[in-house]
Amino acid sequence: MPSGSSRSLGQRIVAVLAAMLASGIAASGFAQPASQARRVQSPWRLGVFPVTVFSGYTSSFGGRTGPWGALEPHYGLDIAAPLGSPIRNWWGGTVKEVIDDGRCGVGLVIQSGPYEHIYCHLLGSSADGVYRCAELQLKPGQRVRTGQLIARVGMSGRTTGPHLHWGMRYGGQWLDPVVILRAMASSRRAVASSRRP
Ligand SMILES: [Zn+2]
Known part of the structure; x- marks a missing residue:
């Protein structure tokens, strides 16, 4: 059995989402272009619980x-x-x-x-x-x-x-949705730490 097929749909989606966040793709308003890699995570902080x-x-x-x-x-x-x-x-x-x-x-x-x-x-x-x-x-x-x-x-x-x-x-x-909440939380943490002197 190929290793990919033993993973659940949820795990595969998490992997896809992680790759999306890392590369900065996704639709307008959700992530920055790859050239702004340092800011890739920041859009997620804008989401509201x-x-x-x-x-x-x-x-x-x-x-x-x-x-x-x-x-x-x-x-x-x-x-x-x-x-x-x-x-x-x-x-x-x-x-x-x-x-x-x-x-x-x-x-x-x-x-x-x-x-x-x-x-x-x-x-x-x-x-x-x-x-x-x-x-x-x-x-x-x-x-x-x-x-x-x-x-x-x-x-x-x-x-x-x-x-x-x-x-x-x-x-x-x-x-x-927990994947989204985690992305929001880590984006907020990244912004908070980048503001520290
Ligand atoms: Zn329910």
């Missing part, structure tokens, strides 16, 4: 035992947070879809270059493809800034407690 009142990680990306006992894939990261607490947009982009189904519940898909970030189990409602929650109203095609309040933590869809299910796709492939 989506949950403002963090109460812990409750389920990680990958396989997990579902509520019905069967092993099922989990394409995202579950972040516990109080009901109604704010959710901020990870990266500036465009609302691609307002979800309303039995699994994700009320949710949002936001497109930023080749990345799609997905927010599930939101508070509020979806009617006619528009997300509404008190003063908030988002519809497909709408521009959203980095860090903008886009939703509130709810319990819609299949969930046993208030949390944000945060998913991430790159070029249509699921990514572990």
Whole structure:
């Protein structure tokens, strides 16, 4: 068996992402040209952690035992947070879809270059493809800034407690959002250390 095929999809995606960060490719706004190698990591620090009142990680990306006992894939990261607490947009982009189904519940898909970030189990409602929650109203095609309040933590869809299910796709492939969070953290550390005298 070739050594490559024994690696999980997640490991392969991590390797691809690491190579991307190292070479500075990726879509506009996400990385610098290779000629600015020293600054390659810095764009990631601009990303915003989506949950403002963090109460812990409750389920990680990958396989997990579902509520019905069967092993099922989990394409995202579950972040516990109080009901109604704010959710901020990870990266500036465009609302691609307002979800309303039995699994994700009320949710949002936001497109930023080749990345799609997905927010599930939101508070509020979806009617006619528009997300509404008190003063908030988002519809497909709408521009959203980095860090903008886009939703509130709810319990819609299949969930046993208030949390944000945060998913991430790159070029249509699921990514572990933790990889993105690590890139953001190491980019912040790199910037902080470069500012030291
Ligand atoms: Zn989840």
